[in-house]
Amino acid sequence: MNNLYLYGWNENLFQQKQNSNYKDLIHARVTVTHKTCYEVVAEAGFYTCELAGNMLYGKSSSEYPCTGDWVIFNPLDAQKGIILDLLPRQKALYRQKSGAISERQAVASFIDKAFIVQSLDSSFNVRRIERFMLQAADEEIQPILVLTKADLGFNPDETGRALKHISGRLPIFYTSIQKPESIDRLRAYIATGETIVVTGMSGVGKSTLINALCRQDILQTGEISDSTGKGKHTSTRREMVLMPDSGVLIDTPGVKLFGVTNDNSDSLSEILDISDYQDKCRFNDCQHINEKGCAVIEAVENGEIDRGVYESYLKLRREAWHYNTSVHEKRKYEKTFSKMVKSHKNSNKM
Numbered sequence: 187m188n189n190l191y192l193y194g195w196n197e198n199l200f201q202q203k204q205n206s207n208y209k210d211l212i213h214a215r216v217t218v219t220h221k222t223c224y225e226v227v228a229e230a231g232f233y234t235c236e237l238a239g240n241m242l243y244g245k246s247s248s249e250y251p252c253t254g255d256w257v258i259f260n261p262l263d264a265q266k267g268i269i270l271d272l273l274p275r276q277k278a279l280y281r282q283k284s285g286a287i288s289e290r291q292a293v294a295s296f297i298d299k300a301f302i303v304q305s306l307d308s309s310f311n312v313r314r315i316e317r318f319m320l321q322a323a324d325e326e327i328q329p330i331l332v333l334t335k336a337d338l339g340f341n342p343d344e345t346g347r348a349l350k351h352i353s354g355r356l357p358i359f360y361t362s363i364q365k366p367e368s369i370d371r372l373r374a375y376i377a378t379g380e381t382i383v384v385t386g387m388s389g390v391g392k393s394t395l396i397n398a399l400c401r402q403d404i405l406q407t408g409e410i411s412d413s414t415g416k417g418k419h420t421s422t423r424r425e426m427v428l429m430p431d432s433g434v435l436i437d438t439p440g441v442k443l444f445g446v447t448n449d450n451s452d453s454l455s456e457i458l459d460i461s462d463y464q465d466k467c468r469f470n471d472c473q474h475i476n477e478k479g480c481a482v483i484e485a486v487e488n489g490e491i492d493r494g495v496y497e498s499y500l501k502l503r504r505e506a507w508h509y510n511t512s513v514h515e516k517r518k519y520e521k522t523f524s525k526m527v528k529s530h531k532n533s534n535k536m
């Protein structure tokens with residue numbers, strides 16, 4: 187018997203199910219998504235499921251279950267079942283679907299915390315962290331920065347400077363698989379029944395970290411190729427792992443670019459720590475691109491806001507706009523935006 191409360195089941199979900207048409211059917215949580223089938227954990231055991239016809243043909247592929255979803259299913263035998271429906275998805279981490287500009291994809295759902303993993307080597311890139319923070323903020327997922335490979339010899343001052351603007355917004359952990367106490371500190375941050383998605387580029391050490399947190403080699407990890415220093419995409423699926431004495435961790439395969447879909451510019455300003463300046467702009471609806479009396483641009487010019495942070499602000503906003511605007515409007519926005527940026531550049535302020 188599996189105790190689904192350890193897998194994140196709770197009173198709210200129970201009530202939701204009671205109020206649905208599926209009150210007397212069996213619920214389970216998706217632990218692994220494959221191309222056409224799903225592994226789920228139910229109270230009675232583990233099953234491999236396919237989608238019922240109404241789900242397969244009645245929904246678009248972006249509405250199909252993702253790892254972390256709670257589903258209603260019908261067991262066919264002790265190992266196989268059919269997924270009939272999903273409980274309404276909550277707290278999902280989304281990203282732009284690669285190759286499709288206006289489609290998003292749920293990476294994982296019912297997430298409490300996101301471990302944003304980066305390694306303390308040449309691949310370290312604060313811009314990528316901001317991206318994940320923006321996406322997590324969209325669904326009120328708590329972001330936690332995990333900086334791995336602290337044993338490789340990094341420059342703490344340089345790293346601290348790069349993280350200064352976000353350091354008040356998320357806890358930061360420095361870890362190394364060679365220093366068990368660094369893993370213990372992170373483990374202490376995870377509570378029973380909590381779900382944590384582990385995201386980051388390929389090779390940063392996500393699967394290694396999950397194994398260390400679980401004190402077991404559950405997931406396969408990769409070797410760094412000497413020539414490039416980069417990982418080789420070892421993990422290929424989104425997979426949930428139950429920690430022996432606390433929450434659940436969802437491993438994700440590394441992606442090159444994690445495209446944002448959250449276009450809440452206030453939340454972006456908060457993440458990048460520019461809200462205080464924004465409040466001082468002359469115009470209430472200031473876009474901080476080329477307006478007169480823009481306190482944000484002023485702060486960039488006098489060095490109070492790092493130029494890289496400001497450029498990241500523009501880039502992430504443009505990307506989210508691009509995603510959120512319909513094809514027609516998209517063109518209109520792009521034009522005005524690039525015009526504004528151009529005229530701002532011409533006025534020699536950037």
Ligand SMILES: Nc1nc2c(ncn2[C@@H]2O[C@H](COP(=O)(O)OP(=O)(O)OP(=O)(O)O)[C@@H](O)[C@H]2O)c(=O)[nH]1
Pocket residue numbers: 334335336337338361362363364386387388389390391392393394395406407408409410417418419420421422438439440441
């Ligand atoms: N020196 C050092 N190496 C580490 C550390 N953590 C992970 N590694 C190494 O980094 C390499 C990649 O680790 P993985 O855990 O496979 O990376 P991943 O993020 O899961 O990569 P993908 O599955 O491809 O997305 C492996 O060779 C690990 O041994 C660490 O703290 N220190």
Ligand SMILES: [Mg+2]
Pocket residue numbers: 392393394406407420421437438439440
């Ligand atoms: Mg991996």
Ligand SMILES: [Zn+2]
Pocket residue numbers: 464467468472473474475477479480481482483
């Ligand atoms: Zn402004």
